[in-house]
Amino acid sequence: MRFVGPVATRVVVGGLALMTVAAIATGCRPEPPASPSASPTSSVKEPTPGPSVTPIETERPQSFEVPGACEDIYSDGMLAQLQGANLPLNDPGVTMLSTENVAILEILEGGAPTLRCSWGAPSDTGLATNVTAVDPEQSETVAQALAEAGFGCEEHGEGTICRIEQRGISLDDQEYTRGETHYLGQGGLVTTAWLNLSPEGYTEDIVATLWG
Numbered sequence: 001m002r003f004v005g006p007v008a009t010r011v012v013v014g015g016l017a018l019m020t021v022a023a024i025a026t027g028c029r030p031e032p033p034a035s036p037s038a039s040p041t042s043s044v045k046e047p048t049p050g051p052s053v054t055p056i057e058t059e060r061p062q063s064f065e066v067p068g069a070c071e072d073i074y075s076d077g078m079l080a081q082l083q084g085a086n087l088p089l090n091d092p093g094v095t096m097l098s099t100e101n102v103a104i105l106e107i108l109e110g111g112a113p114t115l116r117c118s119w120g121a122p123s124d125t126g127l128a129t130n131v132t133a134v135d136p137e138q139s140e141t142v143a144q145a146l147a148e149a150g151f152g153c154e155e156h157g158e159g160t161i162c163r164i165e166q167r168g169i170s171l172d173d174q175e176y177t178r179g180e181t182h183y184l185g186q187g188g189l190v191t192t193a194w195l196n197l198s199p200e201g202y203t204e205d206i207v208a209t210l211w212g
Contacts, residue, residue, distance in 0.1 A: 064133045064187030067210070070117035073131055078205040082119055087197075093122040098130040098191040099180055103145035107138050108191065120197060124176065127194035127202075131210070134189045142184050151182070157207055159185015183207050 120126025151162035165179035183190040
């Protein structure tokens with residue numbers, strides 16, 4: 001999917017590629033040795049051992065696991081809504097990407113565990129979603145990329161949800177609405193691009209299903 005400005009463009013789902021201490025050695029002449037002198041003998045009282053401390057194991061957050069099937073990322077209600085709209089799941093002719101942001105695409109296509117799900121046939125209506133496991137460095141890259149791209153973001157659950165939308169007219173003089181909605185949180189990333197199809201609460205449903 002390529003986002004364009006408010007100029008006429010043909011919009012078809014199936015054709016979108018969519019941050020020293022310097023130690024200064026000073027030369028010193030050694031002092032002459034002091035004359036030995038007798039010193040009183042003293043005894044040192046050994047410290048009384050205190051109670052032993054057992055390290056407390058802290059629970060580490062579990063890594064995010066990418067589901068094995070598209071049906072597993074939705075609640076029963078959302079899945080029924082999508083299926084009831086007669087939208088094909090993972091039609092091979094749909095080439096829409098789940099984002100057009102270059103920095104995020106490099107993560108999605110760079111070997112990170114991911115699941116791709118698309119709804120719709122090659123046409124002027126559809127959406128594509130990727131669910132991806134990301135590490136802290138990748139999460140930081142995504143957050144920075146979304147901010148620089150002008151996405152509107154807000155806290156959602158234990159993460160952040162970001163949106164951007166565009167309206168235009170195609171070469172066929174048809175009005176269209178397209179956009180991207182992404183969620184970043186707790187080791188996972190959900191990226192969705194849509195064209196004339198944005199089910200209410202779609203991304204929120206995925207977040208609730210996968211993160212609870």
